[in-house]
Amino acid sequence: MQRIVFVHGSVGNGDAAWVEQRPLAGDFDLVVLNRPGFPPGPLADRVDFEEHAAWVAEQMRPGDHLCGHSYGGVVSLYAAAQAPAPASLTVVEPPAFGVAAGVPAAEEFSTRLKRLWSEGPREPRAFLAAFYAEVAGREVTLPDPLPAEQHQGAQILMIERGPWEARPPLDDLRAARFPKLVVSGGWSPAFDAVCDVLEQKLGAERAVLRGMGHNPQLLGEPFNEVLTSFVRRAAQI
Numbered sequence: 001m002q003r004i005v006f007v008h009g010s011v012g013n014g015d016a017a018w019v020e021q022r023p024l025a026g027d028f029d030l031v032v033l034n035r036p037g038f039p040p041g042p043l044a045d046r047v048d049f050e051e052h053a054a055w056v057a058e059q060m061r062p063g064d065h066l067c068g069h070s071y072g073g074v075v076s077l078y079a080a081a082q083a084p085a086p087a088s089l090t091v092v093e094p095p096a097f098g099v100a101a102g103v104p105a106a107e108e109f110s111t112r113l114k115r116l117w118s119e120g121p122r123e124p125r126a127f128l129a130a131f132y133a134e135v136a137g138r139e140v141t142l143p144d145p146l147p148a149e150q151h152q153g154a155q156i157l158m159i160e161r162g163p164w165e166a167r168p169p170l171d172d173l174r175a176a177r178f179p180k181l182v183v184s185g186g187w188s189p190a191f192d193a194v195c196d197v198l199e200q201k202l203g204a205e206r207a208v209l210r211g212m213g214h215n216p217q218l219l220g221e222p223f224n225e226v227l228t229s230f231v232r233r234a235a236q237i
Contacts, residue, residue: 002087002235003029004227005060007079009070010160011128011153013038017069020220024228033059035072037156039149047160053078063087065231069217070095071160077168077198081176088234089173090181090227091198093191093214095135095163099170099201100193109134109190110164117162124154131157135214170201179234180204183226185216205230 008017014032037044062085068076073094100106132140184195209216
């Protein structure tokens, strides 16, 4: 059975990010990772996409399909270049704004995020609310106080290395034989700009799935159909 390794983004862990992909377990072996620092593990002192990429690559086996969302998509762009013979790579709305340097929408969005990290609230709930206002693509009502897992997610968010610093090895990934898929939610010119660049520079397939803003995988369908079709085709190469 083909393995799909799922890498989550910021705040929520893998179980929360990929809950709508559980029905795929009948056809695939689903490996849902919880990155270091996220529940149910202890809080970490640092989150760095390159360090987490090395950790993800260590969890992978030859022939695995890798799928990463948001910050986990940035992680996956690095991990796919290190992992042993991946079968495919899917990235969903990765905030690698550096790859779209010079595109006004990406530059402006990245500037706002940098300002949030440097000047934003230092209390986790307030920081998380400000973050969601920028990134979620929709208003999010937060409980007060935050549940323990969400509070930990907000804490770890505040110490992330900025994904705008990422310069993944796109030339190496393009040269690699395994297929690539880039998915966006069609809600943000900044994220679309990043995905446009990745589509071009990776020679990737592209899907735009509207309806859940930054989290198209939470639609369940049609994301699951797009992913499984891509994975099945990649497995035949």
